Amino acid sequence: MFGWLTQTAALAALNLRSLPRRPGTAAVAMSGIAALTGVFAGVLSMASGFEKTMDGTGRADVALVLRSGSTAELNSRFTGEQADVIRYAPGIARDAEGEPEVSAELFWIVNAVGKSSGTEANVALRGIQPTGYSLRKDYRLAEGREFTPGRFELVVGRGARSQFMGLEPGQTIRFGKTEWLVTGMFETGGSVFESELWCDVNVLQSAYQLGNGFQVVRARVDGADGRLQLEEALGDDQRLSVDVWSEKQFYSDQAEDTASLINNIGLPISILMGIGAVFAALNAMYASIAARARELATLRAVGFGSFPTALATLLESVVLAFLGGVLGCAIAWFALNGFQASTLASSFSQVVFNFAVTPDLLGRGIVAALIVGLVGGIFPAVRAATAQVTSALREL
């Protein structure tokens, strides 16, 4: 065992030392694998960034009440009377004045022009009640002021402001027949709410002639079993047919759908690129052993074994792949980590998120690169080990 290990180490060192003599083929293999790793990490970072944004949204102590069977706020609907029934149901926490901590809201879609694309996209315009601010985790007014109830004013999330035109505080923007004044910008710790525009729910009702209707009721629940109490109470009430969600769980479920979609599109691309990278590695390794056929034959004539020769060739391929993988990961990290983008979520509105190139994801990229190196190196390794020494020694 000592013998072949020493031989393999010596041969692998020789192979790697000779790499600078073959910069072209080595560079082709490395760049192919770097591209694969970069795309692989890019796709996964998009999905993980989206998931991170969605998972960071919502509080476990906030319940979301939607019409029964609704999977999104957009297709839920309540009358004002029903919203009042929910407001005073048991299980809901009360503030210092004894008022229920509830925000009955509307989730409306408007069109805004993307800054980078120049085309219109769906943006969520959410009508909230005054309690709506405090029900959001990490809510902070970062600039300007909050909207004045009763006026056509709105505050914009940080993500929405950075992605769409006309959303600077102080600017006015027209949605349909109505002109709105942007009064400020808010943050919610990078959650999905930062992709939204918020206004007074009553103003939104009148702007779009929605009567006294709402789509969702948000409520802070009272204690650990508050949501259960609320769910039971609303379930027993004949005037309602609703589902009660944990706000956190609701957004987490929504994240899964879109992240799966991104992965389902991105992974086949990565697999195709992986096949290409395997051929690049194959080509590089065949070129490597062809260029050193006489050297390898000499080493085997001297007494180096076939197995160590194969193993060293495989190691060279894996090292090349590793270097390509590191390069791809570095490119993905510097080019994509924190890069802001938006996509249409299952709420039918654009969700702004940051690509998240995480250490776990980089690790997966490197593993993918190593697999390519291993697969691409197997056949050249077999050829290096089984080539006729006598004929290779005669090659010039």
Next chain:
Amino acid sequence: MARELIRLAEVSKNYRKGRELVRVLEGISLAIEEGDFVGLMGPSGSGKTTLLNLLGGLDKPTSGDVEVDGRNISNLSTGALAKWRASNIGFIFQFYNLLPVLTAARNVGLPLLLTSLSASQRKKHVNTALQLVGLADRAKHYPRELSGGQEQRVAIARAIVSDPPILLCDEPTGDLDRATADEIMSLLQRLNRDYGKTIVMVTHDPRAASFAHRVLHLDKGELGAAPEEIH
């Protein structure tokens, strides 16, 4: 009288080239004693290098036996042959076959990586071998920094560094000018005379062959001269 070190008995070697069977060697029988210096001459394609490869365990005969120091190497596996070569054979090639990415010392030290010697012991052996070929001062030079004659001397140092009893030389002066070729032949002669190495050398050059104790002629796969050597 010296003992018999190498023995070939009715050795034949055939290759298949498409549908055609090429008979390279036909029923070769030969004995080489320990400390002998044998020149092997013959026209191109006569099978000289093939014979050398069979002696060195780089190839296996189609039929017949190759015995070295009483051991039949014809039936050894590829792995066993590699081990056997490492301790018994030193190869010297026409184009030196040095590894361009290694210094002279590291090239010479390659066969020692197959032994259990420590790094310091290996270094000592390498220095001795380089001194013997007169290149101790070129130890840290790369092949591209050496002349052809110096490269061949490094290759000879590599061949002798693990002290194998047999040196197999394939046209060792074929790429060198007359004066340098004479230097190389003198070196081989000294290794044979002073260190008892048994040498088998393929050559086209009668001047190089004149350094050998005896010369065998191979033509169309058959040994044609020195009938007293044919069993």
